[in-house]
Amino acid sequence: MEPPSSASDSRRTVLVVDDFDDTRLLLRTWFERRGFRVIEAENGLQAINCAQTESLDLIIMDVQMPQLDGLAATRQIRSVKKLGSIPIVAVSAYGADQFRELALAAGCNEYVSTPFEPSTLEGIVRALVQ
Amino acid sequence: MLTRFRAVLPALLLLILYPVMVQSLSAQCTQKIATLPAAPELFGFRLGMTKDEIKQIVPAAVFPRTDHFGVAKTTINPHFDPKIDQKKYEGVRSISLDLLDDRLVSLWIGFDENFRVQNIDEFMKLISDSLKVNGRWSSWRSRGQQMRCDGFQVIVATLAGGPSLRVLDMSAEDTVAARRQEKEEQDSLAAAATTEAAELTPEIVADKQTKTYYPNGCHPAKEIAEANRIIFKTVEEAEKAGFKVAKNCH
Numbered sequence: 001m002e003p004p005s006s007a008s009d010s011r012r013t014v015l016v017v018d019d020f021d022d023t024r025l026l027l028r029t030w031f032e033r034r035g036f037r038v039i040e041a042e043n044g045l046q047a048i049n050c051a052q053t054e055s056l057d058l059i060i061m062d063v064q065m066p067q068l069d070g071l072a073a074t075r076q077i078r079s080v081k082k083l084g085s086i087p088i089v090a091v092s093a094y095g096a097d098q099f100r101e102l103a104l105a106a107g108c109n110e111y112v113s114t115p116f117e118p119s120t121l122e123g124i125v126r127a128l129v130q
Numbered sequence: 131m132l133t134r135f136r137a138v139l140p141a142l143l144l145l146i147l148y149p150v151m152v153q154s155l156s157a158q159c160t161q162k163i164a165t166l167p168a169a170p171e172l173f174g175f176r177l178g179m180t181k182d183e184i185k186q187i188v189p190a191a192v193f194p195r196t197d198h199f200g201v202a203k204t205t206i207n208p209h210f211d212p213k214i215d216q217k218k219y220e221g222v223r224s225i226s227l228d229l230l231d232d233r234l235v236s237l238w239i240g241f242d243e244n245f246r247v248q249n250i251d252e253f254m255k256l257i258s259d260s261l262k263v264n265g266r267w268s269s270w271r272s273r274g275q276q277m278r279c280d281g282f283q284v285i286v287a288t289l290a291g292g293p294s295l296r297v298l299d300m301s302a303e304d305t306v307a308a309r310r311q312e313k314e315e316q317d318s319l320a321a322a323a324t325t326e327a328a329e330l331t332p333e334i335v336a337d338k339q340t341k342t343y344y345p346n347g348c349h350p351a352k353e354i355a356e357a358n359r360i361i362f363k364t365v366e367e368a369e370k371a372g373f374k375v376a377k378n379c380h
Contacts (some may be wrong), residue, residue, distance in 0.1 A: 036295055058353070073352055078209070078210050084209075084210035084211070084212065085213075086213060097172075100288075101226070101238060101240065101289055101294060101296075102208075102242060102290070104205055104223075104224045104226055104238075104287060105223060105224065105240045105289045105292075105294070106290060106349035107207070107209065107224075108211060109207060110203070110205060119195075119197070120197065123194035123195045123197070123202075124194055126194060127192045127193065127194035127204065128215070129277065130193070130194070
């Protein structure tokens with residue numbers, strides 16, 4: 001994980017939560033190219049901790065992770081009132097038909113099934129982070 | 131005897147099948163999208179409404195760009211989004227709106243554990259009455275119930291401890307599927323054309339040792355050793371690299 005940003009850092013901050021290093025690296029690169037500051041977490045517990053200590057503009061949440069999965073982490077984040085408005089996008093390999101409603105019911109703002117087209121993620125991020 | 135039996139057989143069959151036919155006909159939902167009532171459970175949303183009309187109901191709604199197929203999805207989250215009036219959406223956890231060509235084609239409402247009806251059978255009855263859909267419910271993907279009406283489908287299921295409702299324009303699914311297929315065919319044709327073009331373009335084989343190249347299908351008299359073999363895409367590329375055309379290829 002990264003240290004907290006300095007007060008002068010005006011970039012939007014995204015928390016990328018995924019237990020796979022390569023997926024985090026891929027998303028980090030993608031977001032950094034678009035001017036985001038990126039923080040990483042490897043599981044749901046780390047994600048909750050980051051959400052409480054960092055000022056986040058967006059969370060990209062993998063669904064299947066060890067220790068605490070993405071949906072359970074989302075439910076916990078949503079239960080904290082001050083964290084309620086952070087947009088959370090769930091990401092997983094499950095088909096959207098089966099899984100989107102479940103992700104939304106857990107408190108995610110949107111769901112993206114992998115592999116996804118960059119333009120899909122771009123559109124969602126633009127809509128959620130204004 | 132047999133002849134008499136044959137004569138009455140059609141009448142007998144009709145007598146047996148009549149109740150089944152009547153029951154089957156009465157199980158058909160005849161409700162249409164255009165005449166769906168503005169049920170309180172739909173919170174003012176209706177299939178076919180435009181993005182601007184949705185914005186009038188939910189000014190905070192944000193729509194991403196439409197995708198390749200003309201689809202844009204957005205969600206409204208009264209549970210945790212401070213920009214949404216929670217009182218207006220009492221008992222609702224989240225609402226998902228799918229638009230095709232800027233028209234609402236799928237509406238999903240996830241109710242929470244405080245919604246006045248929690249039992250799925252009672253919820254089905256509530257929806258049947260509210261939407262005036264008079265057909266028979268059938269199993270949907272082993273986790274819910276569905277009813278197909280004239281041009282749309284209603285699906286109810288229990289999700290995350292509360293009932294949920296989806297109202298879906300069935301023709302929109304067909305449209306998206308057709309567009310997806312068309313794009314796949316176009317992509318496939320484009321890929322084939324690229325491969326064909328690459329195959330038609332002759333490669334320029336060259337010999338690093340002799341610094342000569344063999345254009346337009348001209349072959350060296352003797353096979354070039356693998357270590358000395360180099361391929362150029364164009365004659366210009368070979369010339370630029372300092373290679374000369376082989377004498378027997380003029």
